[in-house]
Amino acid sequence: MKKLVILTVSFLILFAQFVFSQNILENKYDVKQYILDLQISNSSTVISGNVIINANVTSTSLDTFVVDLIDTIVVGQTYMVVDSVFINGVSNTFQHHNDLIFIPMATAIPQNQTFSAQIYYHGNGTANSQTNYNGISKYNYTGKIHTFTFSEPTWSKVWWPCKQDLKDKADSVTFYITTNATNKSGSNGILKSTESLPGGKVKYKWVSKYPTDFYLISFTVGPLTEYITYAPLPGGTDSVLLQNLLFPSSSYYQTHLKAINKTKQLLYLFSELIGTYPFKDEKYGYCVVGSQLGAMEHQTMCTIGYQAMDTTSTMYGVNTYYVWYVAHELGHQWFGNYVTCSKWNYIWLSEGFASYMEYVALQNLESQTKADYWIQEAHNEIILVPGGSVYVPDSLVADENNVFDYILEYKKGPSILHIMRYEINNDSLFFAVLKNYLSTYAYSVASADDFKQIAESTTGINFSDYFNQWYYGEGYPIFNVNWNQNNDTLTITSNQTTSTAITTLFKTHFDLKINYVTGDTIIRLFQGSNNETYKIYFPEPVTSIEFDPHFWLLQSNSITTGIEKNNIFSSFEVFPNPAKDKITIKLKQGIKLNNTIISIFDIQGQLLLQQAIKLEKTEININGLTNGVYILKLNSNDKTEVTKFVKE
Numbered sequence: 001m002k003k004l005v006i007l008t009v010s011f012l013i014l015f016a017q018f019v020f021s022q023n024i025l026e027n028k029y030d031v032k033q034y035i036l037d038l039q040i041s042n043s044s045t046v047i048s049g050n051v052i053i054n055a056n057v058t059s060t061s062l063d064t065f066v067v068d069l070i071d072t073i074v075v076g077q078t079y080m081v082v083d084s085v086f087i088n089g090v091s092n093t094f095q096h097h098n099d100l101i102f103i104p105m106a107t108a109i110p111q112n113q114t115f116s117a118q119i120y121y122h123g124n125g126t127a128n129s130q131t132n133y134n135g136i137s138k139y140n141y142t143g144k145i146h147t148f149t150f151s152e153p154t155w156s157k158v159w160w161p162c163k164q165d166l167k168d169k170a171d172s173v174t175f176y177i178t179t180n181a182t183n184k185s186g187s188n189g190i191l192k193s194t195e196s197l198p199g200g201k202v203k204y205k206w207v208s209k210y211p212t213d214f215y216l217i218s219f220t221v222g223p224l225t226e227y228i229t230y231a232p233l234p235g236g237t238d239s240v241l242l243q244n245l246l247f248p249s250s251s252y253y254q255t256h257l258k259a260i261n262k263t264k265q266l267l268y269l270f271s272e273l274i275g276t277y278p279f280k281d282e283k284y285g286y287c288v289v290g291s292q293l294g295a296m297e298h299q300t301m302c303t304i305g306y307q308a309m310d311t312t313s314t315m316y317g318v319n320t321y322y323v324w325y326v327a328h329e330l331g332h333q334w335f336g337n338y339v340t341c342s343k344w345n346y347i348w349l350s351e352g353f354a355s356y357m358e359y360v361a362l363q364n365l366e367s368q369t370k371a372d373y374w375i376q377e378a379h380n381e382i383i384l385v386p387g388g389s390v391y392v393p394d395s396l397v398a399d400e401n402n403v404f405d406y407i408l409e410y411k412k413g414p415s416i417l418h419i420m421r422y423e424i425n426n427d428s429l430f431f432a433v434l435k436n437y438l439s440t441y442a443y444s445v446a447s448a449d450d451f452k453q454i455a456e457s458t459t460g461i462n463f464s465d466y467f468n469q470w471y472y473g474e475g476y477p478i479f480n481v482n483w484n485q486n487n488d489t490l491t492i493t494s495n496q497t498t499s500t501a502i503t504t505l506f507k508t509h510f511d512l513k514i515n516y517v518t519g520d521t522i523i524r525l526f527q528g529s530n531n532e533t534y535k536i537y538f539p540e541p542v543t544s545i546e547f548d549p550h551f552w553l554l555q556s557n558s559i560t561t562g563i564e565k566n567n568i569f570s571s572f573e574v575f576p577n578p579a580k581d582k583i584t585i586k587l588k589q590g591i592k593l594n595n596t597i598i599s600i601f602d603i604q605g606q607l608l609l610q611q612a613i614k615l616e617k618t619e620i621n622i623n624g625l626t627n628g629v630y631i632l633k634l635n636s637n638d639k640t641e642v643t644k645f646v647k648e
């Protein structure tokens with residue numbers, strides 16, 4: 001998900017304690033199927049109906065069936081009331097408290113036996129009127145009133161009874177939505193049937209046969225317009241249904257259609273890079289809703305704010321919202337939905353990876369310049385927050401504001417995946433890592449360590465340091481690089497400090513772009529300790545060195561300095577420096593005067609002047625040069641030396 005919400009203080013206090021309260025008794029069964037059958041209005045967040053949970057007993061026996069459903073969040077506003085409960089079709093007693101329904105079995109159900117629990121209930125399923133996304137929301141946009149759900153991380157129980165355990169995906173989901181006939185509905189999977197009912201009602205049947213996590217089950221209901229198209233898949237024969245609910249009267253409508261067309265390109269691209277779209281037998285699509293920004297990657301049907309689909313408005317100067325949201329939410333269909341993090345602590349596997357697909361989208365469908373801008377912008381935001389780990393520690397995971405930390409998960413998360421790509425140093429191998437990870441944990445869940453093992457087995461690289469410093473560690477490195485050149489030996493020192501005392505060294509490769517008089521080249525060095533010295537054979541006279549020119553590394557304010565002429569150049573002097581109209585070249589004693597040539601280049605390496613030197617002291621007129629920095633190169637027999645002077 002990507003959301004922009006202003007949370008009030010009261011909201012934070014109210015929900016901080018109750019987010020992750022799964023009951024241990026829920027581990028005694030495995031959910032096979034959810035069947036939701038709900039009466040849903042487009043003009044009210046009050047719902048009613050029943051949910052059937054078909055499950056299999058995994059413990060020795062099941063004597064009490066327990067499932068999540070809030071009783072009250074906000075007194076008089078948000079509540080769910082259980083009306084009746086049936087086990088295998090027979091009415092049963094129940095208790096409903098602490099946001100759980102406890103259903104004692106008349107007879108304990110033995111291991112490996114399946115059973116069916118049907119729960120009738122009603123209530124107002126909006127978590128809080130002050131927030132947009134939790135539980136059911138209601139909006140009026142362009143005069144069309146509609147309702148929709150937002151359940152991540154643990155807000156499903158605000159509107160339907162379910163087992164809020166990431167590791168227990170339902171094998172299939174059926175969702176019957178009964179509403180006014182003037183409404184359309186959007187949900188997961190395929191729209192199997194539309195049945196007209198008496199009283200101006202309609203009953204939509206949505207079915208998904210793909211394993212689905214509880215928080216990815218959703219609905220949107222309102223007087224929206226359906227728009228259907230198809231996205232081709234690589235290979236040329238197969239395509240994916242794109243089914244959308246849109247607002248044709250919105251001024252954004254045309255840009256929404258553009259975003260859907262862009263989605264076709266993205267779906268094709270991602271299928272090529274990381275494996276075929278994982279829900280191709282059902283669909284992908286958008287339910288555009290009246291919140292301005294924000295989006296949620298509901299499985300096979302993204303719910304998205306109208307402005308988040310805008311292909312024209314810009315973000316950070318060059319990147320349009322659609323990349324920020326559309327690529328991100330589509331990326332979640334692989335990272336988050338197809339393979340889900342096994343605990344919220346590993347939200348990186350979802351948000352970090354989906355955010356990286358924004359970069360991948362820019363790089364492939366826009367330009368490397370825009371992708372560079374995206375990653376630099378991410379780095380600029382990260383360095384404002386020097387601490388915190390991408391891994392969400394147990395001490396923080398109970399608060400969703402920590403789980404969905406914007407800087408750590410949406411910016412540092414993708415930035416460190418980019419560093420893994422750099423360390424692998426082979427794009428096809430990097431994408432093979434992602435593909436192997438996805439196919440290994442297909443339709444299931446994974447931990448960060450599962451991903452580490454796949455990365456290591458695919459590449460043969462040991463990623464222990466990488467994970468300890470970038471993922472579990474905190475902060476980022478700061479490099480101080482210094483260089484000097486003596487004849488054909490380039491000496492480089494790199495001193496690394498870090499932004500926190502938690503992680504004191506980032507062992508990493510880093511790139512240096514070496515500019516010399518007639519060209520440039522990139523070298524890759526490895527920093528294995530805080531202070532490193534490298535001696536490199538480099539006969540070309542170096543003019544300057546740039547750190548990490550392609551923005552691979554997350555780092556801050558790294559500087560490179562070169563030691564100037566006094567320490568290096570022993571054959572000649574230039575004075576005055578800076579100079580106004582002339583410079584004097586004075587050769588030091590012992591320099592033979594035959595075959596001595598002096599050349600002046602501008603900073604781009606273009607030759608401006610060249611003359612032979614026959615005297616120990618030679619004046620050169622520089623009146624014709626504009627003010628700036630120039631490079632002076634002296635060739636004497638087999639020696640080449642370089643220095644700079646400034647014309648002012």
Ligand SMILES: [Zn+2]
Pocket residue numbers: 001002328332350351354
């Ligand atoms: Zn996301």
